[in-house]
Amino acid sequence: MKAAVYYENGGPEVLRYEDVPDPQPGPGEVLLRVAAVGVQGGDLLHRQLAPLKSTPHVVGYQASGTVVALGEGVTSLAEGDRVVAFMQSGSHAELAVAQAGNAYRVPENLDLKLAAGIPVEFGTADDCLFEFGRLQAGETVLVQAAAGGVGLAAVQLAKAAGATVIGTASQPDKLERLAGYGLDHAINYRTEDVVTRVMELTGGRGVDVVVDPVGGRTLEGSVAALAYRGRISWVGQAGREAQPPNIGPLMFKNASINGVYFGGEMAHNPARTRPLVEGLIARVASGELTVVLDEEFPLERAGDAHRHIEGRTAFGRVLLVP
Known part of the structure; x- marks a missing residue:
């Protein structure tokens, strides 16, 4: 072959x-x-x-x-x-x-x-939001790198669950397109300060959940954007940077961070992940998710x-x- x-x-x-x-x-x-x-x-x-x-x-x-x-x-x-x-x-x-x-x-x-x-993208996004992020209807979520495969899945799943969705991307056209998939508020991370803009959008409170596929300096910003007792799902190193040492604010916010690797969940908890993926495939086939x-x-x-x-x-x- x-x-x-x-x-x-x-x-x-x-x-x-x-x-x-x-x-x-x-x-x-x-x-x-x-x-x-x-x-x-x-x-x-x-x-x-x-x-x-x-x-x-x-x-x-x-x-x-x-x-x-x-x-x-x-x-x-x-x-x-x-x-x-x-x-x-x-x-x-x-x-x-x-x-x-x-x-x-x-x-x-x-x-x-x-x-x-479907499986990696939507399974990862679902775990970031719900299994580890414990997202509830009415909460606010920040999706870093929202135009990627996991990001687009997270935007759709969070919106379908009744959350307010804030997303970041690097280009205006990407941010415009994201609105068609459920994004409520768009932030261009090249031209805007993400943390400042998040605080403006949330009245200074911060977000309940962050989905972060980037890591590095972006992860440090994700910590700063969290509300009190917020949750970060860190799911990748797209930024290809060493992880920053300054995550101390997590302690003072009583906040948490989880690494999320869906392949590990498939191996260790197949009784949970298999029906999850089957359900996500069905939702795509029905047109509910894209x-x-x-x-x-x-x-x-x-x-x-x-x-x-x-x-x-x-x-x-x-x-x-x-």
Whole structure:
């Protein structure tokens, strides 16, 4: 099969399009013929930083496609099933292996390309808001980097839950588009001071919940924007900065911060996360929630797709298509 691989950590330029052996499903696993890859921020961090156990390495957490083979003991799926799957690596390829428990059936009325943008994005956003953020109707939430995949999912889910939603982005056109997905108040973090603007919008109180996929200096601002007993869900390092030491204000606000990694929840609490993801897929299929697709790249241009995301011009999810 063809795959986007790399032999050393680095920038998008380390990705190569090569022939590699077809993977085979082991016990409890399924083999997918990939229809679309939803490129994740975690894919970029993995390519940059994660130690390589072997080479060539195929990166990638999430893909949709059709089941073409079953590993020993798999009875929950059948060959020919349309699914979207989470995996620890291997999605940037024509074929990919996933645990059967992390593969979710896709309804016939839902495009597989759209399905490739659901489990990680919407599952992560849901956990940030509700499982760890404990968001309630009538509260106010700040979504940092609201134009990304997790950010757009969080805006929609928070609005549907009856919250007031404030979001940040770097470009006026992104902020205008976000209003169509439920954003109540937009902040351009390049031209406005986010904390000052949040305090203006909340009458000096701050927000109840922050979803922060950026980290670094942005995380420090998220702490400053919190209301008393507020909650931060920190979900990524898109800013690629060392975490700031000054989170002392959390103590004086009796506030809290949780790291959120949905893949960990899938592994440790599948009885909770599986019905959650199935419900999110159903909500997208019904039109209640929307997967926003930014741009589609052929698999051989995986480096260009990663570079496009790192350029911070994307609005929504970027796809790779074999």
